[in-house]
Amino acid sequence: MLRYVVRRLLQAIPMLFVISIILFILMQNMGDPIATLGGRRLTRSGDRERLTRQLGLDKPIYVQFFYWLVGNDWAKIDLDGDGIAESYGRREGVLRGDFGVSLVSKKPVLEVIGERLPNTLLLMGVSEIVIVLGALVVGIYSALKQYSVVDNVITGISFVGYSMPIFFVALVSMYIFSVNFKRWGLPYLPTVGMFDPQVGKTPGQVALHMILPVFSLSFIYFAAYSRYIRGAMLEVMSQDYVRTARSKGLPQWMVVYIHAFKNACLPVVTVVGLDLPFLLAGAVVTERIFAWPGMGRLFLDHVTRSDTAVVMGILMLISVAVIVFQLLTDIVYAWIDPRIRYE
């Protein structure tokens, strides 16, 4: 097991390296970072040249990548922008935990991401809990009552939910629960932001503002998950050991929740584990619509301004998360299912 984990981690290193090279190259042609820099207009070409040199953007791309990766505190660079490399750089490089400085806000990348990450994790975490719990209840119920009216209705709804782009769910739910509820004089839900600035960032406010984004995110994934759990449950319920459990006279709840459910959970763990980091991507659109100050919006804002350092930071963070979660899923899987052995 330990050997397996170590091998997987070692395999991840070249993968991350390739990802970072590809993304870095893609980032280079995304527009002129100087032109969009912090809203300042640089009219004189001399200023432009100086700034380009100061930021190191005049260097060839492989040098820029190298500095990004291992830092430039060992190389002489041009800090005052006069064309002569005179002093040592200050960046330590990603490998030493320095993701650079945002071009837009001049703050360290990790600090910029750190400000937004908790908001995204809050939204994602709550959504994931709602999705998994809801899907478990509905999935098990419709598996036990296969082909009943409720099962058919749920199957229908989940197909529709599965086919909906998240922004459409978001728009429809905003239209119903905010616009129309307001019109009808009912208590309505807020649509944008994380809290009402007049009230302040209280837990109650944040929870109120989370209802619609969580609903939209859950609706999409919920459909797929409940179908998945239904399928897993149906398969397990037809197994011999469930019949054995029944025939020795166990009550229904024991058969379902102890004998069947535990085994039906196995494939579900895989799906949840592999999907978790991808929820971060689902956040891009959700955060944009609901103006949620999370990482997805940070990504969009900084992509449009060609802020390589921040965008690379976010992308590498997510790639690492995907790889780590894949590994964790494998480990948890082997732990809850003793039949599985990794060599």
Next chain:
Amino acid sequence: MAIDTVTAPGPTQASLDDLLAPPLTLRQLFWRRFRRHKMALFGSVLLVVLVLYATLGAFVFSESYANFTETGIRLQAPSAAHPFGTDTVGRDILARTIYGGQISLLIGITAALIETFIGVLVGALAGYYGGKLDNLLMRLTETMLSVPQLFLLIVMAKFFGGKVPDLALFGRTFSGSVIVIIGIIGLTSWMYVARIVRAEFLSLKENEFILAARAIGTPRWQIILYHILPNSIAPIVVGATLGVANAITTEAYISFLGLGVQPPTATWGNMLEGAYNYIETAPWLWIFPGILIVLTVLGINFLGDGLRDALDPRSRAA
């Protein structure tokens, strides 16, 4: 088909006829199972209607009408003159959903074709040759899967955006951004097809008929193309079908974020761009294109589900 005419009740009569009837061809078997899948039939009908909507509608409205802006009538609610209302610059939304549908469907189908082609190529090479090539290609697949598709698409859309010139085809001009979107969706979504095809190839190449083909000296590319590929066509077809739905939604996502197909070319996705500013004041801006996307994706998903059931070799019983 003899089975269709059987009216006599009771399993014995039916099974007797089953034995007497000539064996069904694969196509007949497929059609029998597919027909029984009510949802799949419903999905197919839905798709046919949507395709007719997007194609025949073009005879009612011209493309220049769909792109005709008249700010004097901007944001008008649905009326007799404009059944779906008008958008922020006074274009007729009904006409735009027709032309947008053409582009959305075009993007969906061509992106799925590219995706399937790359997926089959990578999967077939990895599965058939194995060894170092397999290792390399599967690491590549994993690498691609490690960055969520949407992030990759946004970065690539920015990278390629505005670099592809407009293309004139069939007397119409296609915005270069359409081609960019088709390309990048195809390039970022082949991984699942590749994995499925690889798995199919791995198990199929151990069969006796492959050994026989090799023994009589069939060239490798013929074994791959004529002996293994036709046998693994079922999951590829299902994957490609669902890929169309995926590509349409994906296009909608990037266009919704303003990085996709650029106006005046309409797609269902870019008609929704900025619509969230008009949730309250002009809901018709996003309701109609949104519903069309949902219906299309729903239809394709039903169809894909039906194909999966009908093509699955393990459920040979009709």
